Amino acid sequence: RTYRVAVVPGDGIGKEVVPEGVRVLEQVAKRHGFALQLDWFDFSSCDYYLKHGRMMPEDWKERIGRHDAIFFGAVGWPEKVPDHVSLWGSLLLFRREFDQYVNLRPVKLLPGVPCPLVGRKPGDIDFMVVRENTEGEYSSVGGRMFAGTEREFVVQETVMTRVGIDRVLKYAFELARRRPKRHLTSATKSNGISITMPYWDERVEAMAKAYPDVRWDKFHIDILTANFVLHPDWFDVVVGSNLFGDILSDLGPACAGTIGIAAAANINPERTYPSVFEPVHGSAPDIAGQGIANPIGQIWSGAMMLDHLGEAEAAASILQAIERVLAEKTLRTRDLGGNTDTVACGKAIAAAI
Amino acid sequence: RTYRVAVVPGDGIGKEVVPEGVRVLEQVAKRHGFALQLDWFDFSSCDYYLKHGRMMPEDWKERIGRHDAIFFGAVGWPEKVPDHVSLWGSLLLFRREFDQYVNLRPVKLLPGVPCPLVGRKPGDIDFMVVRENTEGEYSSVGGRMFAGTEREFVVQETVMTRVGIDRVLKYAFELARRRPKRHLTSATKSNGISITMPYWDERVEAMAKAYPDVRWDKFHIDILTANFVLHPDWFDVVVGSNLFGDILSDLGPACAGTIGIAAAANINPERTYPSVFEPVHGSAPDIAGQGIANPIGQIWSGAMMLDHLGEAEAAASILQAIERVLAEKTLRTRDLGGNTDTVACGKAIAAAI
Numbered sequence A, B: 001r002t003y004r005v006a007v008v009p010g011d012g013i014g015k016e017v018v019p020e021g022v023r024v025l026e027q028v029a030k031r032h033g034f035a036l037q038l039d040w041f042d043f044s045s046c047d048y049y050l051k052h053g054r055m056m057p058e059d060w061k062e063r064i065g066r067h068d069a070i071f072f073g074a075v076g077w078p079e080k081v082p083d084h085v086s087l088w089g090s091l092l093l094f095r096r097e098f099d100q101y102v103n104l105r106p107v108k109l110l111p112g113v114p115c116p117l118v119g120r121k122p123g124d125i126d127f128m129v130v131r132e133n134t135e136g137e138y139s140s141v142g143g144r145m146f147a148g149t150e151r152e153f154v155v156q157e158t159v160m161t162r163v164g165i166d167r168v169l170k171y172a173f174e175l176a177r178r179r180p181k182r183h184l185t186s187a188t189k190s191n192g193i194s195i196t197m198p199y200w201d202e203r204v205e206a207m208a209k210a211y212p213d214v215r216w217d218k219f220h221i222d223i224l225t226a227n228f229v230l231h232p233d234w235f236d237v238v239v240g241s242n243l244f245g246d247i248l249s250d251l252g253p254a255c256a257g258t259i260g261i262a263a264a265a266n267i268n269p270e271r272t273y274p275s276v277f278e279p280v281h282g283s284a285p286d287i288a289g290q291g292i293a294n295p296i297g298q299i300w301s302g303a304m305m306l307d308h309l310g311e312a313e314a315a316a317s318i319l320q321a322i323e324r325v326l327a328e329k330t331l332r333t334r335d336l337g338g339n340t341d342t343v344a345c346g347k348a349i350a351a352a353i
């Protein structure tokens, strides 16, 4: 078995952690008897933008659209290119054009990771955030009027479609059904955001009818973020709109110790297009170039990629290797109180495979 | 000095905590030599809605619009009236029609309150959330199309005006200037929400020029929520849009132990209209009628009201009384590990004045 993977390191620490992700992937491939054909791309980076005036070449869809998966680092360097330009010219374009309507993000407190919440141990925090990834608050409809005057204003539509909501809810309910707790929590804000959010609630209620075996509840996003801190053990599968999912999948990993090790899968469940696997953290210009970034988010996203490709055992062995390395203080990177740098941590995980 | 205050308990535990707030206000008025003329209103409640088919009488603006302040409990009882109907028929209407464009919410870890964050002590968490309170994501523009079909979709505009943003930023920068740290953090999401949020950033940058003595930074809302958990000591004044402010002002108090004691002021700084003072918690139908709700959020909001009315010393003495009662385990309500119920806790604080 050979998988064709497009490797897109992007900006900042993306360039440092992606090679470690690849190191681990190649090691696990050897062990589990499959091959990876890796094609590296330098676009989807602000440096590419500075040279070419755009984030990606015109034919980007042909260049990476036929791969089995895309292994992505991070993009964004606001001092070079405004964030909304760089992101909408690459990552957000992948999600939209490759119809990756599910953004899946595990939140798990692992042994050895210092938890900022009092009295929580591994096992207490273990849930999945399922984020709608193509519409909602991240829309491209809107504009500015009376620019430069006192009357200036901007508007931007939040757009939610029945098709768009239902398909991600279905994914989330199916996922909940496969987990032991069979519990789904929906993030809403229907008390304040009076048109889109009541509609979201409606669709959740309708979908829930098809899953009588899944217990479900909903929280307004404000109190939901509070409950992530106060009761992280309440959650199993949490589903939210594009923005709410974005927030919850940074907050969740922070409650579980650090966003430095969190991973994400941008999934096109129909497999019409390749899915994108990336760490939750960004390009972190402030620490880029120093070789100190924690590579575990990237490596974990490699495990999610293998899972998606059907190599569940190989994926599990990456997670085990991550847990083994995290359990050993000296092997951790400095952000987690250890001594290793990016490369040494990557090597330790590869060695633990 | 006599202040005319409209008292609006609303729904659920609002009816239980407001009398305790009033108890403390009357006590402190006696001590500090001013008088309160209290007018009680039963509207802005779901029971009123069930009787009258609307949340408030037609002449609500005349009935409570000429008071010096509105002392508000909580509204909402989703089993009786859908949240977006009850909220947009009362609380959100006050904010909009009385032009209360600042929602001010202190986040403070108090002695005696168990903090969910490892190693944080009183003094470590002490900041203010300034929330835009009239526009943004809480808009009334949008609708539904193709209802009941597969093509169904909803849209809702986020609306941000220069006037609307600038006035709340000005309030936030002025507040930051008066605090020892002189530090302002802006909540944004300009990397993903590509029209309104870059505009918000623009206005922050423009306003910051007038406050060279205030150090400022910005975070995207996702990582900002993570930083509330990981680095709550980083913050002094945090300013955000209607939705982001809403989220941060539930999450902040949760990081400081509980939203049960958090207070909010909905302020019309020009004093053309009365301001509304309310606890951050809602009507909590699940515990309503049991007399166990923590009244401190309501009482603290009374302190914010007195501050607004110019009775700074009286306000300070309420806060001191709250701190004294919280420091004594047995005087705390059960949600904070103590023994008191709503009334006993209110009486203890009144006695401590």
Ligand SMILES: CC(C)[C@H](C(=O)O)[C@@H](O)C(=O)O
Binding pocket: A191, A192, A222, B076, B087, B092, B246, B280, B282
């Ligand atoms: C009840 C709800 C509409 C309200 C809001 O979102 O503004 C509440 O959460 C608040 O923070 O005052």
Ligand SMILES: CC(C)[C@H](C(=O)O)[C@@H](O)C(=O)O
Binding pocket: A076, A087, A092, A246, A280, A282, B191, B192, B222
């Ligand atoms: C970089 C940004 C646009 C992106 C998002 O908001 O989707 C990131 O925060 C993420 O979660 O993948």
